[in-house]
Amino acid sequence: MKISTKGRYAVRVMLDLAANNTGEYIKVKEIAARQDISEKYLEQIISILNKAGFVKSVRGAQGGYRIAKDPSNYTIGMILRLTEGSLNPVACLDDEVNECERCDTCETLEVWKQLAKAINDVVDNVTIEDLLERQQERIAGSYSI
Amino acid sequence: MKISTKGRYAVRVMLDLAANNTGEYIKVKEIAARQDISEKYLEQIISILNKAGFVKSVRGAQGGYRIAKDPSNYTIGMILRLTEGSLNPVACLDDEVNECERCDTCETLEVWKQLAKAINDVVDNVTIEDLLERQQERIAGSYSI
DNA sequence: CTAAATCATACTATATTAGTATGAATTTTG
DNA sequence: CAAAATTCATACTAATATAGTATGATTTAG
Numbered sequence: 001m002k003i004s005t006k007g008r009y010a011v012r013v014m015l016d017l018a019a020n021n022t023g024e025y026i027k028v029k030e031i032a033a034r035q036d037i038s039e040k041y042l043e044q045i046i047s048i049l050n051k052a053g054f055v056k057s058v059r060g061a062q063g064g065y066r067i068a069k070d071p072s073n074y075t076i077g078m079i080l081r082l083t084e085g086s087l088n089p090v091a092c093l094d095d096e097v098n099e100c101e102r103c104d105t106c107e108t109l110e111v112w113k114q115l116a117k118a119i120n121d122v123v124d125n126v127t128i129e130d131l132l133e134r135q136q137e138r139i140a141g142s143y144s145i
Numbered sequence: 146m147k148i149s150t151k152g153r154y155a156v157r158v159m160l161d162l163a164a165n166n167t168g169e170y171i172k173v174k175e176i177a178a179r180q181d182i183s184e185k186y187l188e189q190i191i192s193i194l195n196k197a198g199f200v201k202s203v204r205g206a207q208g209g210y211r212i213a214k215d216p217s218n219y220t221i222g223m224i225l226r227l228t229e230g231s232l233n234p235v236a237c238l239d240d241e242v243n244e245c246e247r248c249d250t251c252e253t254l255e256v257w258k259q260l261a262k263a264i265n266d267v268v269d270n271v272t273i274e275d276l277l278e279r280q281q282e283r284i285a286g287s288y289s290i
Numbered sequence: 291c292t293a294a295a296t297c298a299t300a301c302t303a304t305a306t307t308a309g310t311a312t313g314a315a316t317t318t319t320g
Numbered sequence: 321c322a323a324a325a326t327t328c329a330t331a332c333t334a335a336t337a338t339a340g341t342a343t344g345a346t347t348t349a350g
Contacts, residue, residue, distance in 0.1 A: 001146060001264070003234045003257075005308065011253050027326070036247075041309050047328070060317025061325040076256055089148045102181075105283065107276040108156050111221055111267070112148075118263040119146070122256070131252040138250065150339065172295070186340050192297070205348025206294040 007084040009037055010045050014079055014128050017055060018071040019135060025057070025064030045083065052082050071132050077123035087123065088116045152229040154182055155190050159224055159273050162200060163216040164280060170202075170209030190228065197227050216277050222268035232268065233261045 016031050028046060032039040046065055049055045054074060055065045067074075080087060086094045090112045092103060103109060161176050173191060177184040191210055194200045199219060200210045212219075225232060231239045235257045237248060248254055 001148060001229060001232050001234065002236065003146060004306085008235065008253065011256075015252060029326085038309065040311080043327075044309090044329095050327090057327065058317085059315075059327045062318055063316080063326050065327090076253075084146060087146050089146065090153065091147065105280075107160060107280045107283075108153065108221075110279070111156075111271050111276070114271075115264065115267045118267045119260065122260045122263045126256050126259075131256070134255065135250075135252045138252075149337085174295085183340065185342080188296075189298095189340090195296090202296065203348085204296045204346075206292095207349055208295050208347080210296090 001089065003080065004084060005041075006045055007080045009035070009042065010049060010079050010083040011076055011128075011131075012037075013042065013046055013049065014054065014067065014071075014074055015131050015135070017065060017067040018128050018132050021067055023066070025062070025066050027064040030064075048083055049079075054079070054082070067128075071128035074128045075124050076126045076128075076131075077120060079128075080123055087119050088112070089119070146234065148225065149229060150186075151190055152225045154180070154187065155194060155224050155228040156221055156273075156276075157182070158187065158191055158194065159199065159212065159216075159219055160276050160280070162210060162212040163273050163277050166212055168211070170207070170211050172209040176210075193228055194224075199224070199227070212273075216273035219273045220269050221271045221273075222265060224273075225268055232264050233257070234264070 012035050013031060016035055017026060020026055020030075020034075028039055028043050031037075031046075032042045035042075046055060050057050050065065053068055056068050057063065057065050077087070088094050090109075092100050092106075092109060093112060093116055100106070157180050158176060161180055162171060165171055165175075165179075173184055173188050176182075176191075177187045180187075191200060195202050195210065198213055201213045202208065202210050222232070233239050235254075237245050237251075237254060238257060238261055245251070
């Protein structure tokens, strides 16, 4: 029941791109340094975000990435599902075609459904913008003291 | 973010023992047959439940297992945490000693905390008794039609 | 004593995780 | 134009987790 580094890093990348967005393209190297993540691993992760259109890229020297739309468009759930796959706690909930013949009489399935709903309710109701705002409040707060 | 077979089977074993509880001891072989789970694998799982005192065992011929207390005493959360380990979505939440130095400024941590709470709220509020009742209602319903 | 059961532990095959490594393709810049 | 800087694509690897199997010791009823 753990979220892997792939998913967690992807969220941090999106937040990093949002926080450092000036319209310019940001290099993987910079993000990796700021976030303390392996450059090469980050390349793979950001490539997933790129293919999904969550970020835009420019190749070649002075190339890089920027967040595609406003941070309010990206929920944590979208990013996690993209990178981690389904957030459902059991495979039975993943596809319409359940291979399990027990589903009809499976009392536990209801619990997993409840659990899936609870998980989705959280991750689908926090956006990168929310995280960005909290971050900015935190920074503002740290100066005023 | 999946619950493994170990945890899911453990819940099913507890429900099976609750549903078939007559005070007699029930053999692994019977549970395995009813639940369609490998006997040997089930032995390992029920052994965890036994060591934790969730079930009682009698060794030797005519031995077996029975649920230790009333089914209302066992939440899904207890069983999953015992067999799966922590249900926290990230390791940062697992021990007091966070190895991560980013925690102070980690905006994502708040989301993971919310997620952990949501998960715990579900699994800690469903007991084996609840599942048992639903099962009995279902069976009663299927007869009356 | 024997059969039936739990108990304990070692082993195995597969998949996943968390990266590294290599190099091609593209674009700016000197 | 050449070199450097960058993304893009893919293959590889080490470590760990998952989902069991296998072997056999221990215990108890009959």
